[in-house]
Amino acid sequence: MNLYFTAALMPSIVEDIGGERYYAWVATGFLMAAVIASMLVSRLLSVGGAATAYLVGFLVFAAGAAVNVVSPTMEVLIVGRVVQGFGGGLLAGLGYAVIRTALPARLWARAAGLVSAMWGVGTLVGPALGGVFAELGLWRWAYGLLLAVAVVLASLTRKALPRTAKSTARPSPIPVVPLVLLTLAASAFSLSSTVAPGVATTIALVVGALLIAAFLLAEITGSVSVLPKLTYTRGSGLTWIYLTVAALCAGVMTENFIPLFGQKLAGLTPLAAGLLGAALSVGWVVAQLFSVNFAAAGARRAIRIAPLLLTGGLLAYALTQTDDASPALVILWASALFLAGTGIGLAFPHLSVAAMSSTDDQAEGAKAAAALNTTQLISYAVTSAIAGTLIRLGDDSLVDSARLMTVGIAVLTALGVATAVLATRRR
Numbered sequence: 001m002n003l004y005f006t007a008a009l010m011p012s013i014v015e016d017i018g019g020e021r022y023y024a025w026v027a028t029g030f031l032m033a034a035v036i037a038s039m040l041v042s043r044l045l046s047v048g049g050a051a052t053a054y055l056v057g058f059l060v061f062a063a064g065a066a067v068n069v070v071s072p073t074m075e076v077l078i079v080g081r082v083v084q085g086f087g088g089g090l091l092a093g094l095g096y097a098v099i100r101t102a103l104p105a106r107l108w109a110r111a112a113g114l115v116s117a118m119w120g121v122g123t124l125v126g127p128a129l130g131g132v133f134a135e136l137g138l139w140r141w142a143y144g145l146l147l148a149v150a151v152v153l154a155s156l157t158r159k160a161l162p163r164t165a166k167s168t169a170r171p172s173p174i175p176v177v178p179l180v181l182l183t184l185a186a187s188a189f190s191l192s193s194t195v196a197p198g199v200a201t202t203i204a205l206v207v208g209a210l211l212i213a214a215f216l217l218a219e220i221t222g223s224v225s226v227l228p229k230l231t232y233t234r235g236s237g238l239t240w241i242y243l244t245v246a247a248l249c250a251g252v253m254t255e256n257f258i259p260l261f262g263q264k265l266a267g268l269t270p271l272a273a274g275l276l277g278a279a280l281s282v283g284w285v286v287a288q289l290f291s292v293n294f295a296a297a298g299a300r301r302a303i304r305i306a307p308l309l310l311t312g313g314l315l316a317y318a319l320t321q322t323d324d325a326s327p328a329l330v331i332l333w334a335s336a337l338f339l340a341g342t343g344i345g346l347a348f349p350h351l352s353v354a355a356m357s358s359t360d361d362q363a364e365g366a367k368a369a370a371a372l373n374t375t376q377l378i379s380y381a382v383t384s385a386i387a388g389t390l391i392r393l394g395d396d397s398l399v400d401s402a403r404l405m406t407v408g409i410a411v412l413t414a415l416g417v418a419t420a421v422l423a424t425r426r427r
Contacts, residue, residue, distance in 0.1 A: 001149075002061075002088065004126025004281075005133075005142050006030075006081075007256050008274030011263050012134040019074020021194050024388020027256045028190045029078045031381035032183055033085025034092065038374045039174050039226065041093035051161035053094055058154035061087025065147035069140050080143075087150075089377065096373045099356070112352035113292040117285055127259075127278040131271030175224040178215050182226070182378065185211035189385030193392045201389065212382070226374060228367040230359060238358045238368060240423035242375045244303065245351050247416025248344045249379035250409055251310045253387055254317075255280055258337070261402045266325040266333075279334040280313075283341025284348070291346045299350035300424040306347035307416030313340025314413060318406035321399050347420070354423065383409060 006026060014020045044053035064084030071077040095118075099111045133142040185208050192204030219225040220232045231238045255277045262273030291302050316336035320329060355368045390408040394401025 001122040001126040001129075002084065002146055003027075004122050004255075004274065004278060005130040005146065007277050008127050008130030008259050008270060009134050009139045009142055010256075011260050011273075012137070012139050012270060013077065014074075016137075016139065017071065017073055017077070019077070021392075022074045022078060023260075024193050024256070024384055024391070025078050025190050026074075026081050027253070027384040028186055028381055028388070030081040030085035030088065031377055031384060032186050033082045034089030035182065035226075035374060035377040035381060036179055037086040037089030038093040038377060039179065041090060041097050043174075044090065045094075045097065049161075050094065051157055053090065054157040054161060055154055057087050057090035057094065058150045058157060059087070060084075061091065062147050062150035062154065063087070065143045065150060068143040069147065071140075092377070093373050096369055099369060105357070108356055109292050109349050109353045112356075113288055113349040117288060122281075124278075127274030128271065131269070131274035134270035134274070173224045175219075175222065175226050177222060178218045178224075178226045181211050181215040181218055185209075185215060186381045186385050189382060190388060193385070193388035197393060197395070201393070205389065208385075226378075227371045230368065231371070236358070237423055237425065238355060240419045241351055241354050241358070242371070243419040244307070244347070244416050244423045245355075245372060245375045246379040247307055247413050247419060248310060248347060248351075249376045250383040250412040251314055251340055251344065252280065252284075253380055253383040254314065254337075254340075254406055254409055256384060257387060257391065257402075257405060261321070261398065262330070262333075264398050265321065265323055265402065266330050268330065276330065276334055276337070279337035280341035280344075283313075283338035283343075284345040285341075286338075287342035287345025288349060289345075292349045294350065299353075302346040303350055303354075303424050304420045306343040307413055307420050309343030309346070310340045311343075311410050311414045311417070313337060313343070314406050314410040318403045318410065321402040321406075323399055351423070383412065386412075 010023065010026065014023065041053070044056060048056075061084050064080045064082070064087060067080030067083060068077055071080055095115045096112075099108060099115070103111050129145070130142055133139055133145075188204050188208035188211060192201045192208065195201055195204060219227060225232070227242060228238065230236050231242060258277035258279075259270070259273040262268040262276045263270065266273075268276065291299075294302055313336045317333055317340070320332055320336070322329070325333075352369075352372055355372055358368050387405050387409060390405040391401040394404050
């Protein structure tokens with residue numbers, strides 16, 4: 001709900017406190033903090049158990065929301081979003097971490113589908129409430145509501161979960177070097193959206209790409225890594241599973257900017273623009289309701305067709321962007337985004353199960369499951385930063401910005417066509 005709140009509110013926030021050049025930083029800051037926090041999940045579980053870990057996550061998230069409520073400038077808002085990201089990263093990581101240890105293997109697909117389907121709650125509630133607050137000019141109250149919800153859930157956590165149960169698994173060392181390199185890479189990509197177009201933008205993008213390469217090198221050669229070491233083992237299918245997850249999740253980042261395009265290009269109200277931005281996730285949730293029951297053969301087909309549906313939907317949305325869009329065209333946009341989302345929903349539960357089943361070692365399997373969330377967050381953070389740059393390259397034409405951003409992301413999702421085939425090879 002927090003992500004959709006922010007996407008629906010951002011046009012109103014920029015109009016109130018300025019900082020349009022930092023538009024993408026609001027999402028990137030949140031997501032990079034979430035990546036770092038996800039590395040602390042196992043440590044929190046081993047020290048205090050699930051109840052304490054969830055309590056910390058909710059309270060940190062609430063603190064970030066409090067900063068957002070009083071933010072006088074975009075810079076302060078970004079700080080609040082970073083704090084929120086730490087809390088959100090803990091909460092999201094905990095959701096995946098308990099599946100493999102708490103449930104039998106026959107329920108993993110349903111459990112992964114349920115965790116992923118919680119996006120559906122945010123899809124329905126977030127854009128609607130965020131749009132209402134935006135139309136009333138009360139965007140700060142929206143974060144006040146998130147603050148209240150987090151406090152209520154924190155109080156329920158202590159009643160719902162055991163206070164003494166702790167994880168018996170030994171927490172792994174924090175991969176400091178890879179995390180630093182990844183954070184610097186996302187920062188470089190984000191910086192490219194704020195500098196003058198041309199040489200400076202090119203330099204920032206090249207630096208970001210080099211830092212991503214350095215991150216991967218540190219992952220492969222280092223003693224500790226962000227993703228399980230099995231990811232980098234020759235012959236492991238986990239590599240292609242994670243790359244396919246990353247490609248699919250890249251498409252989700254269009255949602256951060258669609259409300260802006262809906263308001264500016266089609267004259268939609270903040271509420272309608274927020275709902276348009278959620279069309280992709282609606283497709284994700286609806287398709288997932290059906291795909292969780294697929295057998296093995298159907299699951300392989302779903303994974304292979306997913307990137308094609310996602311890429312096709314994004315390209316259809318991009319190529320139909322225009323000024324003064326008619327209601328019929330807006331419906332076409334929503335349909336294209338819904339189609340894109342169905343690709344993600346068809347494949348995602350089965351990619352989750354494939355990662356969990358990649359090894360018979362319980363400890364490594366738990367790491368592989370938790371790393372699904374980390375992979376999502378990394379993809380979100382890097383893609384969000386790149387999207388901000390692509391929008392900036394559109395210069396003064398919002399139509400060009402919308403097309404560049406969506407086509408650029410579609411190029412990333414198209415890479416998933418190849419990785420999906422490799423991820424579903426029989427072994």
